[in-house]
Amino acid sequence: MSLWNTQAVRWGKHQFSQSPFEPTRRVWPAGVRLAVMVVLFVLVTGLAAGMRSVAGENPVLSLLLGAVAAVLALTVYAAAVRFLEQRPATELDTTAAGSGLRVGVATGLGLFGVTLALIALFGGYGTEGGVSVGGALTVLGMMAGVAVVEELLFRGIIFRLVEELTGTRGAMVVSGVLFGGLHLVNSGATVWGALAIAVEAGLMLGAVYAATRTLWMPIGLHLGWNFALSGIFGVTVSGNEDQPTGLLHGVLSGPEAITGGGFGPEASVFAILVCAVPTVVFLRLAKRRGRLYTRGQLRSAGTASAS
Template sequence: MRVVWQLVAVVAVFLIGIQVVAVVEGNPWLTLALGVLTAGLAVLVYGWVVRRTERRPATEVSREGAGAAVGWGVLIGVALFGAVIANIAFLGDYEVNGLGSATGAVGLFGFMAAAAVREELLFRGILFRIMEERAGTWIALALTGMLFGLSHLLNPHASLWGAIAIAIEAGGMLGAAYAATRKLWVPIGLHFGWNFAASGIFSTEVSGTNTQQGMLDSATSGPQLITGGDFGPEGSVFSVLFGVVLTVVFMWLARRRGHLVPRRRRADRVEATTTLSR
């Protein structure tokens, strides 16, 4: 039941946030403020519901070192997506025609902040963490990565390849970032930095969704394998390659720090269930 209550609490915050943001659609400054407010409120609600349902401090969202961790995550995300665009541009498939819209980037900042926090709380904070307790780190990484990819099939211009790419590059990378740090701040920052770079800086599609124009007036054309086609650069082979590399780095750190959780044996699960029932 803790999974249900945690999911309901976090989803409820974002459903309300989506309705409020829809009312101010077209106003980038209000979108920025409400997006950041929704993200912050969701973290607070997540911490509260975890404490109530698990009777423990929600250390994965503790404030200590949060700012620096989010900052590092954002830098990694922006740099990683920048490397993807650089490779696409080197092949002549991404062109910048001039400056885009600064106010558009402002609104996208708030929108992407809320989206990054929502998905990290749901997929890494709840699903990955609780699956990992029983199935171990590697199985939880594979299962939540697959679920994360499948969830993007609901997006406009979604494709099976796009969902597979997201599962590998993002589902794996973000889950591994949590495993390495045991906090949600680096995954949140990384997720936000990647999405904001895609939309707010380079003005490309994000997971099959066309966003407002960001800081650059740009155009992408060329083979789908290179550019990602209508799905956007997240469907590019470069995104998959760089995502896999970073996943390996984070999992190496997780192993080195002793953060990998082994799969629980059946006897351990029975014993834990018996203890809880007493």
């Protein structure tokens, strides 16, 4: 192994280490950290989008650059937390990565499977053409990068730092609305679709993070849901009409309330109803674990840890 590679591995291990360390500088207020980290991750998001553009519909490049984007985003996030907050990024504890990702991916696949089954039951889903394994791999690489970058931004940064300012409930609303709003830039976006995303995905993923206090399960759930949508069943993801075709070429037909129309199944009433179930389950779990915080509780905890 070259000297550069050895130093890179050591630096990576340092960033993800969960060992406590002595603060070397003052921790900035939550609002300042929020602004700095959002700007930083806007740059990371742009870089990841550039990688997806370079990969195009090449499955090998998509898998490779998707992995690079995910690792880059995770490393930047962990380094920013250590520098700006003077603490290890415990929400990215690598010992919880395997189980969190497995459970999250399985949950995402299952939730969308149920959603599409309900749409198909009402005659809203069919397929045409053959299958494309290469297309599925292309989507997998693309969605891996998307899931990691978006969850670090919306749950790791926005939810977590807004929670310090407003408490858990405020963080869920703000991160959910902003997450839905992000999807208005997609080519086939609709206001209803963005609102549906805010409710079914923004609130659900916020509830998962609140209950687990780890980013691995939200990342896995996000990946499993998106991959099932486009990578397996071949339907539009969040109004993004320019995405590669996955394993199947799905065709939606019927009332938009059932199928989601041009925005895709995420704008279906079935998606909202299906995702409401885990949202309630994880919120109840978070409450049972004492992880629904008020602003005062978080401020007291921060003061105690600083003293």
